[in-house]
Amino acid sequence: MANISTMDKTELIIGTRNSKLALVQAERVSDALNAAHPHIKFPWKTVSVSGDVDKTSPFLKFGGPSDAAKNIWTEEMEAKLSSGELDLLVHCLKDMPTRLPNGCVLGAIIHREDPTDALVIKKSLQDQYTDLSQLPPGSIVGTSSTRRKALLKWKYPHLKVQECRGNIDTRLRKLDEGEFSAIILATAGMNRINLTSRITKHLPPSEFPYAIGQGALGVEIREGDTRTLSIVQKIEEPLTRWICLAERSLLRTLQGGCSSPVAVNCTIESGSDKPSTIHRLRLDGTIIHPHGSSQVSTFAVADVASDKEAEALGETLAKRLEENGGRDLLDEIRLVQEKEMNATQN
Incomplete structure (x- = not known):
């Protein structure tokens, strides 16, 4: 990737998909950034992505039970980010792979709406x-x-x-x-x-748990772009970040993706005597067979006050799910989805 500096820029260009929802999200981020940094302009440009071009095929067609399947929403924008044509990207966080391509990082997690x-x-x-x-x-x-x-x-x-x-x-x-x-x-x-x-x-998420990162916006930037990182972090709320990092860590540890039936419900435990900078989080996780024939569910609780602790909570829950039958279930899911994906391609 080219060595691109934003140190002297008075305009940082936001990349977004060209849908009504994506444009509303980009505008919201642009407005928040403008309010925090009135000396910088944050216009946006739209990018056509493969997930929007093919609007009929099931998601399974794009990559099977792999986190890489989510690239259908991000890949084209990331190419323009890496080339310097764009300076930051706004995504629905649930559409972002938990492992980003080389040269790209998750700069901020913001504006989480109702995740249900x-x-x-x-x-x-x-x-x-x-x-x-x-x-x-x-x-x-x-x-x-x-x-x-x-x-x-x-x-x-x-x-x-x-x-x-x-x-x-x-x-x-x-x-x-x-x-x-x-x-x-x-x-x-x-x-x-x-x-x-x-x-x-x-x-109700206790009965119908939601997708990892659902309702939140992820801001993707170039790795090493410290100025843009400091700019986008100004509009980030730490608790939102930690909840979403815990969820993403769960999915990454399980190596599930856009086509894997993994669901969560993260809540803030009350009654903690910890300082206000420490939050006790309960993360419930569920893996469901795509045919609805079986499921594995459990939870983990931890005090969280840093990215590292948030990600450790997700890893703990992933290991508990695996030990409770989740590993065998995920292996079975992969076999089922590979068979179905092969059937759609023949």
């Missing part, structure tokens, strides 16, 4: 049903997430789960046109583009 999943029932059915358990047997629920599909099959075997990809507006249109009885989306995305009123129910 949202149930959206078709308008014509909203007077009759308000919960997944109420939908009649055979009702079609749409989602593009392997995790959500697995959870639906595990908890609601009477429902039929089908692929539903596209941006939020596209998925809502498919719902309203009758392809599905309901769809499941991230609450954060719905909130950010002012569609909260469409949410039928927020799915």
Whole structure:
């Protein structure tokens, strides 16, 4: 990678995907950075990524049970970051691989919205049903997430789960046109583009755990760019960072990725007599078979006051999951997904 310096720049260019949600997120980050650094401008440029070009294929097609599958949302932008065309990237954190390419680092984790999943029932059915358990047997629920599909099959075997990809507006249109009885989306995305009123129910994370990093924004920068690092860290909240680092450490240790059904629920334990800079976190983790036939769940608790301690919490939980049957389950999941991926390519 070229030796690129931002030391004298009075303008740092943000890279983002070209969707309504991505643009709202980029604007929010730009506004926060402008407020913290009024002497610097933070315009943004849009980049077309492969995950947006192919809006129909299941995510499994792009990489199987591997963290690298998430590159469909980041790779093209990272090339422009490395070349110096862009200075920082704004991603949905859940879309970022837990291992970034050489020359790129996660500079900041910011603006975590409600991390839960949202149930959206078709308008014509909203007077009759308000919960997944109420939908009649055979009702079609749409989602593009392997995790959500697995959870639906595990908890609601009477429902039929089908692929539903596209941006939020596209998925809502498919719902309203009758392809599905309901769809499941991230609450954060719905909130950010002012569609909260469409949410039928927020799915409790204790029952329907969410994706690693869901609801948070990740700011990616060039490795060694100390000035940009110090600039983006000004708008970061430490507790948000530590919670998300713990979740990402869990996934990285398990070597799961975009196509692995791994779910979490991280909560702040009350009643701690520790100083305000120390937070007692409880991290619950679940691995679900994609067919909904089995699952492994457990939790870990730790006092966290640094990145290292946050990541150690994730590693501890990953090891407990593995010891409780998670390693065998992940091996089985890989075999199932490799078989399904080969079937889609033949």
